[in-house]
Amino acid sequence: MKSAKKPNNNEEIEIASSETPEGVSWQNPGEFPEFAGKQQKTNVDRLQALLNRVGFSELKKDDKEFKSFIETTDKQDMHRYLSHINQKLREVSSKERGFHDGRMVVAELISPNRETQTRVLDYEIDALAQMDNPRYRATSAYYIINDLHMFPDGNGRTARAVFELLDSPEANISEQQQFFSHENNRDQLGAAEHGAYEFQETKNIIRTQDFNQFAMLGYLEKISSDNEGNDIISELRGSLEARIKENGGNIFRVYGGLQNYSPGDTAIPALKNNEGFSSLNEEDKDRVCCALRDGLSRVSVSGLAMLKFYQEKGQQKEFLERTKKKNSDFDYDTWTINIDPDPEEKEFFGHCECEDWSKEDFLHYAELAESIKEQVLKTSIDIFVNPDDYKFSDKNIAEVATNAQEFYKEKESNKR
Numbered sequence: 001m002k003s004a005k006k007p008n009n010n011e012e013i014e015i016a017s018s019e020t021p022e023g024v025s026w027q028n029p030g031e032f033p034e035f036a037g038k039q040q041k042t043n044v045d046r047l048q049a050l051l052n053r054v055g056f057s058e059l060k061k062d063d064k065e066f067k068s069f070i071e072t073t074d075k076q077d078m079h080r081y082l083s084h085i086n087q088k089l090r091e092v093s094s095k096e097r098g099f100h101d102g103r104m105v106v107a108e109l110i111s112p113n114r115e116t117q118t119r120v121l122d123y124e125i126d127a128l129a130q131m132d133n134p135r136y137r138a139t140s141a142y143y144i145i146n147d148l149h150m151f152p153d154g155n156g157r158t159a160r161a162v163f164e165l166l167d168s169p170e171a172n173i174s175e176q177q178q179f180f181s182h183e184n185n186r187d188q189l190g191a192a193e194h195g196a197y198e199f200q201e202t203k204n205i206i207r208t209q210d211f212n213q214f215a216m217l218g219y220l221e222k223i224s225s226d227n228e229g230n231d232i233i234s235e236l237r238g239s240l241e242a243r244i245k246e247n248g249g250n251i252f253r254v255y256g257g258l259q260n261y262s263p264g265d266t267a268i269p270a271l272k273n274n275e276g277f278s279s280l281n282e283e284d285k286d287r288v289c290c291a292l293r294d295g296l297s298r299v300s301v302s303g304l305a306m307l308k309f310y311q312e313k314g315q316q317k318e319f320l321e322r323t324k325k326k327n328s329d330f331d332y333d334t335w336t337i338n339i340d341p342d343p344e345e346k347e348f349f350g351h352c353e354c355e356d357w358s359k360e361d362f363l364h365y366a367e368l369a370e371s372i373k374e375q376v377l378k379t380s381i382d383i384f385v386n387p388d389d390y391k392f393s394d395k396n397i398a399e400v401a402t403n404a405q406e407f408y409k410e411k412e413s414n415k416r
Helices: 045-055 063-072 075-088 114-128 135-148 157-169 175-181 194-202 208-227 233-247 282-295 301-312 316-323 345-349 359-385 397-401 404-415
Strands: 251-255 325-326 333-339
Touching: 045 075, 045 175, 075 114, 075 135, 075 157, 114 135, 114 233, 114 359, 135 157, 135 208, 135 316, 135 359, 135 397, 157 175, 157 194, 175 194, 208 233, 208 359, 233 333, 233 404, 251 301, 282 301, 282 359, 301 316, 301 359, 316 325, 316 333, 359 397, 397 404
Parallel strands: 251 333
Antiparallel strands: 325 333
16 A cells, blocks of 8 residues: 655545556546446445545555545645545535535534635644544544534535544445435434434444533633633633533523524524614625524533623623523523513613624624634544543543443433
């Protein structure tokens, strides 16, 4: 096996292998032989055949060679390899191959903008070569592909395929057909989960939504030193760790007309009559709505961006005081940030945060949210690169994430 070399800009990428037919590459995979037998070849079988033909399956058996391949291959070509995997799993033509142009909003998940997606994906590619634990490598890629949500469809299937390819030197995704169908597990967690639930349980990794809590926990730990003297960051971190253990509710989150928003709607209902918001163009309105809607973690990106916004204005203390409420169910403090000017909502919350914002205020808030989003995603990668730096209950978060059975067993015991 020869190690793959970084090509010149005008060269096609080819994973070298003594068994790879001459001229075969990701860009030119050649014709697949007819499938022997009566059973029709599935999209998963076709992808495995492609991996075999371009030499990836052989390359993966030698971890040193594989890390060299990651280090020396141009990132744009890595992006194309990922696109090929997605295309094969979705069974679409090469014309439909590639990344989604805008953001994706899927239930609670808000993907970052295209520029942030690219930077985070490149960060992940560099990080994979720094990880010596193949299981960490596979788990990190799995979560980041899910959270970036770069493709118009098939993001979960692509993440599961990449996990398989990185986790085991002998991985053969043709033997894992049950994890790559939209029809699997619909009765367990609904259509949005597809094959994810069974996959995560089988691979003994924690659910994506739970890992997102750990990514935020790691981010708060990371920035606490930069916010020395600002007790709210440490308080949020401690509250989040406790809520993860007890399965508690939201701690720091924006509220108000957010539930039914999707890109292109042009407004969160609460903002329709806001003068500053109305002066934005449609693209900027979408950016602002996504920023306000980004509440995947109990300590949300949307809430942290609001905190940073008022911190820069020198109004953090007043902001925290007016948004703080006691959660009677769990007996802990929460900060519920209202953006709905409806009189009943204002009477309940006592304030409407965005009511007097200018056009420039909305744009700056969106920039803050996008920056925080990027840093949280990069932290989710760092957790597997530098596992000793990120702890949960004195355990490495990376170890917790890859030992799901133990984590959920402890959570159940905490309920009692």
